[in-house]
Amino acid sequence: xxxxxxxxxxxxxxxxxxxxxxxxxxxxxxxxxxxxxxxxxxxxxxxxxxxxxxxxxxxxxxxxxxxxxxxxxxxxxxxxxxxxxxxxxxxxxxxxxxxxxxxxxxxxxxxxxxxxxxxxxxxxxxxxxxxxxxxxxxxxxxxxxxxxxxxxxxxxxxxxxxxxxxxxxxxxxxxxxxxxxxxxxxxxxxxxxxxxxxxxxxxxxxxxxxxxxxxxxxxxxxxxxxxxxxxxxxxxxxxxxxxxxxxxxxxxxxxxxxxxxxxxxxxxxxxxxxxxxxxxxxxxxxxxxxxxxxxxxxxxxxxxxxxxxxxxxxxxxxxxxxxxxxxxxxxxxxxxxxxxxxxxxxxxxxxxxxxxxxxxxxx
Amino acid sequence: xxxxxxxxxxxxxxxxxxxxxxxxxxxxxxxxxxxxxxxxxxxxxxxxxxxxxxxxxxxxxxxxxxxxxxxxxxxxxxxxxxxxxxxxxxxxxxxxxxxxxxxxxxxxxxxxxxxxxxxxxxxxxxxxxxxxxxxxxxxxxxxxxxxxxxxxxxxxxxxxxxxxxxxxxxxxxxxxxxxxxxxxxxxxxxxxxxxxxxxxxxxxxxxxxxxxxxxxxxxxxxxxxxxxxxxxxxxxxxxxxxxxxxxxxxxxxxxxxxxxxxxxxxxxxxxxxxxxxxxxxxxxxxxxxxxxxxxxxxxxxxxxxxxxxxxxxxxxxxxxxxxxxxxxxxxxxxxxxxxxxxxxxxxxxxxxxxxxxxxxxxx
Numbered sequence: 073x074x075x076x077x078x079x080x081x082x083x084x085x086x087x088x089x090x091x092x093x094x095x096x097x098x099x100x101x102x103x104x105x106x107x108x109x110x111x112x113x114x115x116x117x118x119x120x121x122x123x124x125x126x127x128x129x130x131x132x133x134x135x136x137x138x139x140x141x142x143x144x145x146x147x148x149x150x151x152x153x154x155x156x157x158x159x160x161x162x163x164x165x166x167x168x169x170x171x172x173x174x175x176x177x178x179x180x181x182x183x184x185x186x187x188x189x190x191x192x193x194x195x196x197x198x199x200x201x202x203x204x205x206x207x208x209x210x211x212x213x214x215x216x217x218x219x220x221x222x223x224x225x226x227x228x229x230x231x232x233x234x235x236x237x238x239x240x241x242x243x244x245x246x247x248x249x250x251x252x253x254x255x256x257x258x259x260x261x262x263x264x265x266x267x268x269x270x271x272x273x274x275x276x277x278x279x280x281x282x283x284x285x286x287x288x289x290x291x292x293x294x295x296x297x298x299x300x301x302x303x304x305x306x307x308x309x310x311x312x313x314x315x316x317x318x319x320x321x322x323x324x325x326x327x328x329x330x331x332x333x334x335x336x337x338x339x340x341x342x343x344x345x346x347x348x349x350x351x352x353x354x355x356x357x358x359x360x361x362x363x364x365x366x367x368x369x370x371x372x373x374x375x376x377x378x379x380x381x382x383x384x385x386x387x388x389x390x391x392x393x394x395x396x397x398x399x400x401x402x403x404x405x406x407x408x409x410x411x412x413x414x415x416x417x418x419x420x421x422x423x424x425x426x427x428x429x430x431x432x433x434x435x
Numbered sequence: 436x437x438x439x440x441x442x443x444x445x446x447x448x449x450x451x452x453x454x455x456x457x458x459x460x461x462x463x464x465x466x467x468x469x470x471x472x473x474x475x476x477x478x479x480x481x482x483x484x485x486x487x488x489x490x491x492x493x494x495x496x497x498x499x500x501x502x503x504x505x506x507x508x509x510x511x512x513x514x515x516x517x518x519x520x521x522x523x524x525x526x527x528x529x530x531x532x533x534x535x536x537x538x539x540x541x542x543x544x545x546x547x548x549x550x551x552x553x554x555x556x557x558x559x560x561x562x563x564x565x566x567x568x569x570x571x572x573x574x575x576x577x578x579x580x581x582x583x584x585x586x587x588x589x590x591x592x593x594x595x596x597x598x599x600x601x602x603x604x605x606x607x608x609x610x611x612x613x614x615x616x617x618x619x620x621x622x623x624x625x626x627x628x629x630x631x632x633x634x635x636x637x638x639x640x641x642x643x644x645x646x647x648x649x650x651x652x653x654x655x656x657x658x659x660x661x662x663x664x665x666x667x668x669x670x671x672x673x674x675x676x677x678x679x680x681x682x683x684x685x686x687x688x689x690x691x692x693x694x695x696x697x698x699x700x701x702x703x704x705x706x707x708x709x710x711x712x713x714x715x716x717x718x719x720x721x722x723x724x725x726x727x728x729x730x731x732x733x734x735x736x737x738x739x740x741x742x743x744x745x746x747x748x749x750x751x752x753x754x755x756x757x758x759x760x761x762x763x764x765x766x767x768x769x770x771x772x773x774x775x776x777x778x779x780x781x782x783x784x785x786x787x788x789x790x791x792x793x794x795x796x797x798x
Contacts, residue, residue, distance in 0.1 A: 220621075289677070289679060305669060306668060310652065318680065321685075325688060
């Protein structure tokens with residue numbers, strides 16, 4: 073298995089990506105990695121690799137790419153930019169069949185646009201959805217999608233997200249019957265926007281999907297469902313707010329222990345327990361968002377991830393390659409969409425659930 | 436000052452509302468409260484009030500209301516229900532000028548619908564927005580609105596939310612120049628939905644508003660802004676997700692201390708510090724969501740609030756009465772909307788920021 077990696081993306085650039093790739097190579101003995109970026113910079117980082125990682129060097133190759141896509145570059149500009157950037161060359165490598173998947177910590181919008189150009193989408197998906205796993209109350213994970221690729225989503229798109237999330241949780245995590253839910257402002261059928269209510273009616277017709285109806289925001293963390301579906305605006309706001317809140321709460325725990333002399337002592341004693349907690353909740357462990365619906369595997373690492381986080385994103389890509397995720401997505405999406413449409417044409421109903429309600433309010 | 440209180444709403448009914456009202460009366464010596472509900476039930480709770488609270492009884496009156504609005508009742512059904520429910524009678528009392536504000540822990544949708552019927556809206560606001568304060572990193576608060584009354588919001592509505600949030604933070608919290616932001620999937624002007632980008636262009640024209648542009652979800656907790664504006668679907672999802680995450684994290688801190696024998700000991704010692712932390716973060720302290728844009732003051736207590744939480748919601752209403760919030764909202768909304776429109780007609784620009792962007796993606 074060979075992965076193509078854009079080594080220039082992310083807040084820490086090659087320092088995180090090259091070391092992270094080396095860590096992933098150590099964890100996956102049959103993996104090969106091709107790094108794309110400015111050769112001199114990459115070589116500089118490779119020279120400083122700790123001796124514990126030098127054993128992987130025979131499986132690590134470099135491909136010089138003269139330019140980079142800046143973090144602030146707009147997708148439309150990225151599409152007009154020369155194709156010799158680390159991002160574009162990485163994707164072209166996958167498109168040419170020279171690598172099985174791509175991993176980047178760079179500009180998400182540019183990655184999305186260039187990936188769509190290089191790899192196309194499957195099963196008539198107009199634009200890929202972004203999904204990541206979120207830790208839940210019971211120590212499990214829940215996939216949330218879309219996270220920002222589709223700031224608005226029709227009912228049909230929400231249904232696609234649900235089916236893709238189901239396939240991903242089934243194939244990559246090995247869940248026999250992932251529990252899938254739609255995010256809404258209440259659990260009653262009369263709540264929410266027209267597209268959410270219509271998607272609910274459509275998903276109720278899906279026979280081989282464990283569809284659980286609506287959940288509210290707290291349902292993401294409850295452990296009661298495995299996939300939560302929403303449009304990209306909502307998903308992005310929820311994900312970013314959760315990151316901000318988690319950071320604030322963990323800081324507050326620390327401050328609480330630092331504030332009083334009695335608790336300062338306790339704080340010193342409590343440090344190992346808090347460290348364990350932080351590592352359990354660390355978003356780094358869940359790093360690696362999947363671009364679903366493309367004709368190839370592309371994983372986006374968080375821009376702020378360090379080398380350990382980047383290694384998780386690489387491992388995510390390895391799992392998706394092992395399960396041939398795009399092939400499964402394409403076939404399942406086609407088959408199940410037709411099944412839903414067939415039930416609908418037989419009068420499967422559900423349209424009555426779409427009536428507007430004057431006061432869709434809930435707090 | 437006299438408040439009307441629906442004593443039958445919320446998960447705990449009169450046990451929380453009657454005791455909470457008594458606590459609020461103790462805190463506000465010039466306050467009078469009229470409770471609406473089934474007289475026998477209310478009297479039952481009053482008889483068991485602790486002696487520390489009996490001094491307030493002369494300022495507490497009861498008004499029998501034979502029916503209640505169930506939590507699951509749809510707003511449209513609530514509008515057709517007889518007007519002798521505790522919720523409807525409370526609102527009619529405010530509408531008749533016999534009370535200065537209403538507080539309920541009951542059905543939000545019904546409260547919204549009946550409040551709009553009884554009190555009307557001001558300044559052409561089609562439907563009130565719901566707003567609550569959220570604790571931030573620096574120990575301050577940030578107002579988030581809308582929280583679910585408007586599942587979709589045009590640019591004009593988002594502008595109204597921004598102006599109302601500004602007035603509330605100015606009047607109720609005494610901030611000289613609240614920092615106001617729009618929630619979006621990125622901070623660049625090309626990101627987000629058309630309505631968010633158009634609202635951004637309009638708010639940039641507002642001269643007497645400290646408008647800070649876009650924030651992402653983590654900006655709610657950063658302490659960098661005082662008011663964050665979004666549509667009700669997004670706000671509701673973010674608020675509920677935050678509640679779920681905070682609960683999960685605090686449980687995890689406890690579990691971490693309970694899991695190992697070394698940390699169990701530390702856990703016992705750490706208990707007072709953790710209690711302090713919990714109380715700092717307790718959403719109860721921030722209980723009381725304001726229905727903004729009505730012709731009167733209505734505060735919604737969280738359904739799960741206990742008597743302490745309900746007392747906070749009552750205090751919230753007291754603050755809003757002291758500042759004559761609806762009058763201020765009506766005049767400011769009218770004045771500032773015209774100012775924004777005037778700048779627009781003079782070619783204040785901003786329309787160029789509304790062009791669609793093919794890839795509004797961001798993670």
